[in-house]
Amino acid sequence: MRQIVLDTETTGLNPRTGDRIIEVGCVEILNRKLTGNNFHRYINPERDSDEAALAVHGLTTEFLSDKPKFHEIAEELRAYVQGAEVIIHNAPFDLGFLNAEFQRIGLPPFTEHCSGVIDTLVQAKELHPGKRNSLDALCDRYEISNAHRKLHGALLDSELLADVYLAMTRGQNSLTMDVAVEASAGGALLDAGPLGEIFVLPASAAELAAHEEVLAGLDKNVKGTCVWRNYSPQQQDSVA
Incomplete structure (x- = not known):
């Protein structure tokens, strides 16, 4: 073009x-x-x-x-x-x-x-x-x-x-997730291959406890139940 x-x-x-x-x-x-x-x-x-x-x-x-x-x-x-x-x-x-x-x-x-x-x-x-x-x-x-x-x-x-x-506009010339990398010698483009495995790290017990503490503070501020308690992990997964 x-x-x-x-x-x-x-x-x-x-x-x-x-x-x-x-x-x-x-x-x-x-x-x-x-x-x-x-x-x-x-x-x-x-x-x-x-x-x-x-x-x-x-x-x-x-x-x-x-x-x-x-x-x-x-x-x-x-x-x-x-x-x-x-x-x-x-x-x-x-x-x-x-x-x-x-x-x-x-x-x-x-x-x-x-x-x-x-x-x-x-x-x-x-x-x-x-x-x-x-x-x-x-x-x-x-x-x-x-x-x-x-x-x-x-x-x-x-x-x-x-x-x-x-x-x-960098990156707009391709709508796929394919990746090409430039070889260090000769400048030829090589196929980078498929994306690597995606790792999901669940929250630790300490992180869950800290999260619960934050929610409790929000409950206290609104004198009731904060909106974040309306979303279960299953609901969040379906939204994602």
Whole structure:
């Protein structure tokens, strides 16, 4: 499977009010392996960046003045993502700008050139509800170093997001309990064989006595019988 991790930098927040893309960065993943076949372009937006946006990416009008305009790189970008699954963090933002740029030069929407879009922000919220799920937060959570990230950059952020995505989805490429181990010599994959015998260790007499003491304390607190006494070992087994 070919996947493209993509990020953009822009002059502001809203393509409908004239904001434009100033940088596109893409990282290729083929069968869950980074290939190094990346795509990176700076773009002359033919306008200044908002002060808030400039503080985020640091790409000045002067720096971008001699860069190609979007219509000059559009075909190259379209060919690069053609048929691939595109991975974006907070996809509606980037797709809004990409679709607007494609529409401006008379091309079908960006999303029609790729096979589908994965939004890693949506994935992260499902995996980590109620927690911060920015790219920086995910790098911290999955122990991916972003110490070199002083300003936002489309290619740098795509490289970080590629590592985050692979870490966040590790183990999802197989729905079975089969295990493969890498041989120490030659890197060949070997079948680890069936899982080992599962040992069940019953509670000791001392542990049962301690458990009974806890239940008695709960009975005292509720001035009756605590709910845990309603579950016999047989009932617990049937639930499990």
